[in-house]
């Protein structure tokens with residue numbers, strides 16, 4: 001069986017990249033609304049921010 005990731009660090013790297021990409025996609029426009037979800041408080045963007053915060057905490061612990 002071939003694992004796509006070899007270490008926790010690689011998993012965290014991939015998570016960070018994905019979360020950053022999601023945040024870029026869901027960044028509020030000039031009207032303060034997410035251009036993808038068309039809501040002023042985008043749940044996807046806040047989830048991505050949570051992931052980034054969780055990864056940061058994990059990195060410090062390692």
Ligand SMILES: [Zn+2]
Pocket residue numbers: 025026034035036037038042043044045
């Ligand atoms: Zn969104």
